[in-house]
Amino acid sequence: MRALQVRELLPDHAGAGLVDLPVPGPGAGEVRVRVRAAAVNFPDLLMTRGGYQLKPDLPFVSGLEFSGEVDAVGAGVTDWRVGDAVVGGNRFGAMAEYTVVPAGALRSKPEAMSWEAAAAYPVAYLTAYVALVRCARIEPGEWVLVHGAAGGVGLATVDLAKALGARVIAAASSAVKREAITRLYAPDAVIAAEPGFRDEVKALTGGKGADVIFDPVGGDVFDESTRCIAFGGRLLVIGFASGRIPEVSVNMPLIKGFSVVGVRAGEYGRRFPERGAENVAAIDALATAGRIRPHVHAVLDLTDWREAFAMLEKREAVGKVVLRP
Secondary structure, rough: OOOEEOOOOOOOHHEEEEEEEOOOOOOEEEEEEEEEEEOOOOOHHHOOOOOOOOOOOOEEEEEOOEEEEEEEEEOOOOOOOOOEEEEOOOOOOOEOOEEEEEEEHEEOOOOOOOOHHHHHHHHHHHHHHHHHHHHOOOOOOOOEOOOOOOHHHHHHHHHHHHOOOOEEEEEEOOOHOOOOOHHHHHOEEEEEEEOOHHHHHHHHHHOEEEOOOOOOOHHHHHHEEEEEEEEEEEEEEOOOOOOOOOOOHHHHHHHHHOOEEEEEHHHHHHHHHHHHHHHHHHHHHHOOOOOOOOOOEEEEEHHHHHHHHHHHOOOOOOEEEEEOO
């Protein structure tokens, strides 16, 4: 089978490449899936150079999430049958023609979704759900400012926040991205991600500021966000795409009464398995009901993986990029 394998941890993904590997067999409690689509996520890029907190033993196959059809089941598996359409995730292994995962890592694919859309929603929407529902405890009518709103997770957060009844301000870096966000999800406002955004946020919210701020950027964006958050607001720390990990003087949240909350959706599920299962069930129900609509920016063949990775690195994608093994 074709697979994108990381053999060495090197800059510019130089230690990664397409290889032919034996098709793996499922062990007890495992399922083999014929992968139809695999989404590209930033951790996939980081893991090729050892820049992510998870460092699998070398060599390993890239890819966090996928959609496909059950191809074989191991001993003791009763929930899945050959031919079932599924979505799933593991911490790596999806960017291959076949992948083997624990049976519990799979869910039924929403019928109305294409293979590509189904591969694109599990990670992004789970992060958005944990951020908005578990960490921020969002209420209908609250103002939510989403930074990095054109990225895979940011765009999912815009979509989910709208579905949950929030008023959404989406911030993005280019006019092309802002137009795309407006066309796809029609948030309450779309603003430029540039210094001075706090004045626009204050004006849009009647002077009080955003109740919830979703920040995967960090750096200067985080700093300015502390100046346009409402009293009692929740500033959600998702990541540091800017490259700078910011700091906050604790007198700021004291005086303004806001919370700074770290969001790690996968770790949340591992720490609280019952709530983790509830989170997954919630986004699956929203997907099945058509209340969330993942957007796929581009679909490429696995042979074009470098082009797909570059779209994320250059911040060109609006939504998710998907590979077809």
